Amino acid sequence: MINFTFTTGLKAQFFELPKNKKSITVPFKMVRNMVIIKTMINGKGPYNFVMDTGVGLIVITDPAIGDSVGLSKRHVKVSGLGNSTEYSATVTSGLNFNINGIVGENLSAAVLQKDRFGLSNYAGMPIHGLLGYDFFNSLAVKFSFWDSTMIVARTGAIKALRKGFKLPIIIDQNKPYATAKVQYAEYPETDAKLVVDFGAGHSLLLDNYIRNNTLPQKYIKANLGVGLTGPLEGLLSRVAMLKIGKYEFKNVITSFPIVDTAANRRSIDRDGNLGLGILKRFTLIVDYQGGFIDLKPAKDFKAAFEHDMSGxxxxxxxxxxxxxxxxxxxxxxxxxxxxxxxxxxxxxxxxxxxxxxxxxxxxxxxxxxxxxxxxxxxxxxxxxxxxxxxxxxxx
Structure with a gap:
């Protein structure tokens, strides 16, 4: 899970398909619950970018790319988790992205002056950046995890999944939110407002549980993700039930941050996020403009939730x-x-x-x-x- 906030005030950006194309298939690589695609930037590359619905502005995590393709720059402040420290980054404009023929022109991106996430080390391969709202707000995207492909089309142009379920989403501050039902131990099930976060490798994270209740009955301590200030500490346990639309999961491994991951940094009340540990169990269509995610169980839908057993x-x-x-x-x-x-x-x-x-x-x-x-x-x-x-x- 990657956590940070940018304060930039940039204009809206978008990607588009060629006029003679109804859809384009983009292969991706799935590594440690990250969806990684290749993109050209200003005719150079290819570069490896993580698809992350949890970020707004495009992020370049490898400073060397900024030096090679950057144009005009200005400084911004980037906030991380764990304390109130802010870090410097630059915003580079005039970037032209090409993802298998899907084009974004004259885009801006935040370029970190130092790769504080260590994503390349975590993935065991070079990772150069993160791509989120600008891409998903422009187009509809169908993810097939069984063959590691995305079908990208104009909004509303992808055929609905047969016997699927359209989960309503709202887009607020450039992030998609959905409501699910969660039940922990003996507590009654409750509604939870969750970010649908492709950049989070876990299955489920609940922000406020430890603050509002007691500690989980059985848990282990763990690093739940990474922010600019370092690892996000928390607990791993299980919830008895997670229900997303008509689909129900039992004994879901769940992350519980020790501190509120959004304290003092957001105006939107939320209860946590859904990560790829859950989302990859579906074939799904993400359509921001249509206001839904279409879900259909994939072959791993009923697989048990397991965690590292080594420590x-x-x-x-x-x-x-x-x-x-x-x-x-x-x-x-x-x-x-x-x-x-x-x-x-x-x-x-x-x-x-x-x-x-x-x-x-x-x-x-x-x-x-x-x-x-x-x-x-x-x-x-x-x-x-x-x-x-x-x-x-x-x-």
Whole structure:
């Protein structure tokens, strides 16, 4: 999950299809619950951008791109989570985007002076920016996660999904909001106003639960996402039920921020957000102008909600992002029990070099089953050692 706010006051921007095209198919890559597409900017690239309905202005997270394609610039302030600190960024105008023939001309983007999100390290591949409201407000987009494609058309031009459900959305301050029903433990179900957030990798986040109720009965501490000020700390637990329109999910892994993620930074009351952990379970059509998201269950709709069972957080380092560095070990977790430490480098899992694995394949190992044992080769201070990690389901 990526969290920040821009204060810019820029004019509306838009993307459009060529007049002779009714629709265009755009392939994407799904990595750690991020939808990543390729775009050209001012004839250069391709660059990898994350599709993120949680952002308004286009964001360039790699400062080197701003240097190579930027035109006029002006400074803006960017607010992050965790404290009131503001950071400097620049707004670059005169950018021409081309996404498989879908064009946005003379666009503006915020260029971070330093990549504070570490998205490339998190994804294990180069990530250059985020694309949100400007794209989704211009066009209707159908996401098919089973074949990793987006069909992009003018609003209203994509055929409704057979036996689907149109979930009403409202657009407020450039973000889509929907209402769902949530039930936690013994509490009665309640309505929740949620941002439909393609940039959030989790399934569900509830902003105000800890403030309005007691702590969840069973939880683990975790970093829930990243903001400009660093990781967003919180708890992971489960809600008994989440209902979106006519579709119901049980025992959904849910993020509970320890602090209100929007404190002092928004005027819209909301209860949290729906992330790709839920949204990818559907084939869906996003139509901002039509005021709906059309939902139809996909093949993974009924899959169980599982979380990491190792207690490790890690990222890809080096020029090719193939060096796997541990960034955090959860106290009391399986990894903590065997003495793994922050800054250890994982070299191999079950005799398979991590250089031959994608970061998602590594994630899958650490979710692969309660009480499963994995043999890890680990470098610490230049010395190689072996650890037997027995996975432990914690929530």
């Amino acid at each position: 490790l957080e890690y990222y890809g380092d080096g020029d090719d992002y193939k060096t796997i560095i541990i960034s955090r070990v959860e106290p009391g977790s399986a990894a903590d029990d065997i003495g793994l430490k922050k800054d250890d480098a994982i070299a191999a899992i079950n005799f398979k070099s991590v250089a031959d694995l994608s970061i998602e394949q590594i994630d899958s190992y650490f979710k692969s089953g309660d009480d499963r044992s994995l043999l890890l080769d680990v470098y610490r201070n230049g010395k190689r050692g072996k650890f037997i990690l027995t996975l432990k389901k914690r929530i």
